[in-house]
Amino acid sequence: MSVMKKIMIFGAASAIASETAKCFAKEGADLFLVDLNLDRLNTVKNDILVTGGKANIEVMAFDATNFEGHNDLINSAIEKMGGLDALLIAHGTLPSQEKLNQNPKDIVREFNINGLSVISLASFAANYFEEKKSGCIAAISSVAGDRGRQSNYIYGSAKGSISIFMSGLRNRLSKSGVNVLTIKPGFVNTPMTVDMPKNLLYASPQKVGELIFKAMKSGKDIAYTPGFWRLVMFIIRHIPEGIFKKLSL
């Protein structure tokens, strides 16, 4: 279990990451929270303070696709917080695959949000942590990134790109003692999935947020959240392509 006292979170207003933030704050960590909307961030900040954080909490509105700003933002967080112990990247969108099929020009934007911005942010942070020789870089990928399905393969391929990137980064940073954690949630009941019919496989953001917190502290490499998805995805990944392509998934 590593000590994590200074945490930066992208997508901090997300249902999932805001729960993870609460867990860290309850333990006495200071937080630097980034998301698109400042009003939402302040709502999240109050929630964290009431539920037990006596922490210092900085909030910052920032669009993750502002690639030019990545380096400065991370540096200013490091400066404001007097260093960083962990970075969690959790922002994302779930575009309608059908709409993207009709308007392929929107694919670039979706890929930038869900794939490239994460890769870029983690890369800037990696240089800092590599030098520091400790810490944790965690990013939320998805079970959707384990295999392409017709219902959401743009989202899925962007998430898949994160998984592969993180695997490479882990390989690079393992010798520096930096933990690189790929998080793969299954279905979670959040604003992102509000329009989808719910079933027993759905987990609450509280539960998933807490599992992420635990995974970050334990130094895991890959965390399916909840854990049963590891088995589900193992099976899905091993269905032969000839059969898989005919399934309506």
Next chain:
Amino acid sequence: MNLDSYSSWGRYPKIKPKDAKRVFWINEFPNLEEIEGNILPYGLGKSYGDSCLNENGTLIDLSGLNKFISFNEETGLLRCEAGVTLATILDYFVPRGWFLSVTPGTKFITVGGAIGNDVHGKNHHKMGTFGCHVTQFELLRSNGTRTICSPEQNSELFSATIGGLGLTGIITWAEFYLKPCPSAFFAMESVKFGSVKEFFEINEASDKDYDYSVSWVDCSAGGNNLGRGLYTRGNHASPKDYNLPPLPKPGLIPFPFDAPFINNLSVIAFCMLYYNKQFTKKEASIVHYNPFFYPLDAVDGWNKAYGKNGFLQYQFVVPFGNDEYTVNTILREVVKSGMSSFLTVLKTFGNIKSPGMLSFPRPGITLATDFRFDGEKTLKELAKLDEIVKFAGGILYPAKDARMSGKDFFDFYPEANEFVKYIDPKFSSSFWRRVNSN
């Protein structure tokens, strides 16, 4: 949007809204005026009947509005968004020494829902209703205005909204007092009684010394055993006085499928076992707040045990005086019908008055019992009970109702004639249309 999940706890009546809008951010409500047709706030649908339903209308689902806003460590004053659940409050605050001032028999309800029905719990005789501890809330009306309501500010709207069945507007956040608690545990005593008369005797001897009390009544037993049951009473357990056990691990058992497990046979078997599980007259134990307040919450979705047709709960309060006679008459009728289930509870309400205009609790004795829905037969049976309740000057609880007549509702709640002034013109519910049409 998946609309199937927007049912009520009794799963009767089977009606659907035409749309539901889930709100996640307190400052980002949809424009209510632009929604076609009428609207109704919805918490977690733990009301039994149709007061949280809006057939062919739109539900505004507030369960995503789940952030805390502020807490005063000295006074216990908590402010949170309306969709925060009582379960979440307990999770965060019991470890810090604070408990809900009032809680119903399930913790999976929202703060907005607790106010909308002005819910009561096992400590009504000491603490009144949930609404008694509310200091203020913000009410969003369909014209977009947000009004602070408190006993001092917009006090009529404050009263109308507490127990106001969601008809006066949407509570966006509320502020209320928690009460100090010495631990997560309760010192509980369970006493067997053989009749309603004995229940009253035990109750009289308990009310002063015990903060919490409720009784389970065996509704399968007639004759000499009529009105037998278990009286449970308790107080917060302080580590100073008791050896407290370790905290239990959390976990829910989901109820897996729709199956009519509850039939006459299983009810009788359950009641026999439950009544006789306790050999001695009196048993004492130290229990965690979960089994103490929320034994039913342990099985997620237990309402499915009644099968696809769903069930009704019948809850009334009759004033002290003829109460023993009334309760006996009703129990006799219920046992004779053979239609009720094992969930029958009896409790006395105290005389702490709620600020709520349409609040249900009032001094007297309240009985709640479940009936699986068997069509006309069930409705006829309940209509019989209505007559007994009315004769005794009693009233029914809208939060549990799917069938009382409009005339009865307005007779039970004459304040409703004043209440209508505060209804938001855009708001309505299946319950409200029903009691205004028959």
